[in-house]
Amino acid sequence: MTLSKESQTFLDNLRIYLFASNKKEDEVNELMEELEDHLYEAEQNGKNVEHIIGKSPKAYMKEIEAEVETDGRFWLIFVPLILLNAFAYLIMNKAIADERDYSMLALIGNPLVFIVTILLLFGMYRFIAANKLSKKVTVMLYIVMGFAPTAMFTGILVADLFIETPMLTISPAMNIxxxxAACIIFIAAALYWKAWISVIVPAVLYIPQVILHFININEQSKLIIILSIIILFSLSLIIWQLRLLKKDN
Structure with missing residues (x-):
């Protein structure tokens, strides 16, 4: 079945809106299938989206949002796993370099930035899906969303330089x-999301650092080697994705 561009856009926006509203995936999929059938039948009779939903797309989305059950796993599993995964990246570099001093500002501030970023991201998805925005405005929102977490993390780094907070120093055994623990988190994320990229990326980033730690070369050479590995991996990943896309087409 082939829908008009208007109907397909509405369905895509509705799915994004419900996803960003933390609704159960099974119920959302069932709802989308039913609505797709109704839209197709309406279009065969010369009707459009408004004839089916009987109101504005934004009002309809809010009504559906209230009817579909919320997925409790989002805050119980999904968000904590994202926070743990991101936190594992943050501490892994320091742990490998055997830097065992952690400021309380960074330990508290960084997780808060992740939570705020998730809330802002989902809020942006809901806003874009429910409102007819120009491409220029949409691009600007994505740009702002891209810079927002970077600015917040940078703010924490700068504040950490000028504001004295208690330091947490861990032992060598605790550092190990x-x-x-970070490795376990990477593996758990890969198993939960069924995407081994969650293990491959940290492996590419950190295993060379561990190996180079035991090789007697200067820091500049180590940096060049690590950057070369990351660039080669990134290029390989892009080529692989392009081949998959070409195969699908």
């Missing part, structure tokens, strides 16, 4: 435990 941090590395092991």
């Amino acid at each position: 435990a941090v590395i092991i």
Whole structure:
């Protein structure tokens, strides 16, 4: 079945809106299938989206949002796993370099930035999906959303330089435990999302650092080697994705 561009755009926006509203995936999929059938039948009779929903798309989305059950796993599993995964990236570099001092400002501030970023991102998705925005405005929102977390993380780094907060110093054994815990988090994320890229990326980033740590070369050479590995991996990933896209087409 082929829908008009208007109907397909409405369905896509509705799915994004419900996803950003943390609704159960099974119920959303069932709803989308039913609505797609109704839209197709309406279009065969010369009707459009408004004839089916009987109101503005934004009002209809809010009505559906109230009817579809909220997925409690979002805050119980999804968000904590994102926070743990992101936090593992933040501490892994320090742990590998055997830097064992952590400021309380960074330990508290960084997770808060992740939570705020998630809330802002989902809020942006809901706003874009429910409102007819120009391409220029949409692009600007994505640009602002891209810079917002960077600005917040930078703010924490700068504040950490000028504001004295209590420091947490861990033992060498605890530092090893941090590395092991980070590895477990990467694996758990890969198993939950069924995407081994969650393990491959940190492996590419950190295994060379561990190996180079035991090789007697200067820091500049180590940096060049690590950057070369990251660039080669990124190019390989892009080529792989392009081949998959070409195969699908």
